[in-house]
Amino acid sequence: MVERYRRGKQKTPLLGNHQKCWVWGRNVVLETLRVWNWPILELYCSDQLEPDEMEVVHVLAKQNDIAVHLEPGASLHKRCHSSEHQGYLAKMTAFPYAESLPLLTQIIESKKCPLLVICDAIQDPYNFGALIRSAEAFGVDGVFIGSTHQVGVTSLVARSSAGAVNHIPIARTEDLEEIINVAKRRGIQVLGTSASSGIPIFECDLKNPTALIIGNEGCGMRNSLCNHSDHLVRIPQHGEVSALNTAVSAGILFYEARRQQELQKQNLI
Structure with missing residues (x-):
């Protein structure tokens, strides 16, 4: 028989829910920009990104009419509480679930x-x-x-x-x-x-x-x-x-x- 998990009031938030307003990391941020199914509110990049990387960001940001904010890596770390941002950070809208x-x-x-x-x-x-x-x-x-x-x-x-x-x-x-x-x-x-x-x-x-x-x-x-x-x-x-x-x-x-x-x-x- 398949076990039933415990029901009842959820006492603590599920792992990751405290970070739900931010997405970080090169691949996921760039893919989110390209597709634009999940709109970005604010876009931050490290001021140490290579010129060719910044060119890609600016082209995608312009297509979606969003400004790019350049900050030191330490500032990005402070915003998302992670050192794994790779120089890319986005503040997101609520995820657009389908009906x-x-x-x-x-x-x-x-x-x-x-x-x-x-x-x-x-x-x-x-x-x-x-x-x-x-x-x-x-x-x-x-x-x-x-x-x-x-x-x-x-x-x-x-x-x-x-x-x-x-x-x-x-x-x-x-x-x-x-x-x-x-x-x-x-x-x-x-x-x-x-x-x-x-x-x-x-x-x-x-x-x-x-x-x-x-x-x-x-x-x-x-x-x-x-x-x-x-x-x-x-x-x-x-x-x-x-x-x-x-x-x-x-x-x-x-x-x-x-x-x-x-x-x-x-x-x-």
């Missing part, structure tokens, strides 16, 4: 074989960011997260995703069960995941429209979501370590789904 049901409808109507991920109470921002990075790499069409017990898109998530949060739609909802039920009614198979029980993922037919539920790092999926799933799947393991990291597991699942779908396109399976 869950309209996003689900849009994906179903526009994609021939959609692949979705539903995150159930993933709390570590590094895990969540790495999951989003893998989801974007393997062409996942949308990420759906709950509004409680779930880390949102913060600075740490954005950095861990290497900027992938700018390229994949992420919706936040108060009712994941509604998303699951609507998806099932629209012909999407919903697969829950488990570390120890269920169908081995390599034996599961993933060639059809699929939504994968990724559970909490410690407790897995809630029983209620497990009961709404069409099947439970697992990743066979052969080593001594009992479970894979959440983001690693998700990456394997995404890859296998897209592998099967690509082979089907080539009439190989």
Whole structure:
């Protein structure tokens, strides 16, 4: 049986939420500037950046009509409380989450074989960011997260995703069960995941429209979501370590789904 994580009032903020107004690091800041899906309020760069680096920043900033503030590296460190800014720092607006049901409808109507991920109470921002990075790499069409017990898109998530949060739609909802039920009614198979029980993922037919539920790092999926799933799947393991990291597991699942779908396109399976 899949364990239920503890409910109740969340006493402490999830890791990374205290830094949610700032994004830093070369790759994520430049990618955010390029895409401009997540608008920047203020942009700061180190006054020690190389001229060619500053040229890239100024071109992107001009395209988005935002000023570039040059400051010593120590000042950037003071603003974001991190020495890993690499000379790039942005103060952000609130992350632009998509509306869950309209996003689900849009994906179903526009994609021939959609692949979705539903995150159930993933709390570590590094895990969540790495999951989003893998989801974007393997062409996942949308990420759906709950509004409680779930880390949102913060600075740490954005950095861990290497900027992938700018390229994949992420919706936040108060009712994941509604998303699951609507998806099932629209012909999407919903697969829950488990570390120890269920169908081995390599034996599961993933060639059809699929939504994968990724559970909490410690407790897995809630029983209620497990009961709404069409099947439970697992990743066979052969080593001594009992479970894979959440983001690693998700990456394997995404890859296998897209592998099967690509082979089907080539009439190989």
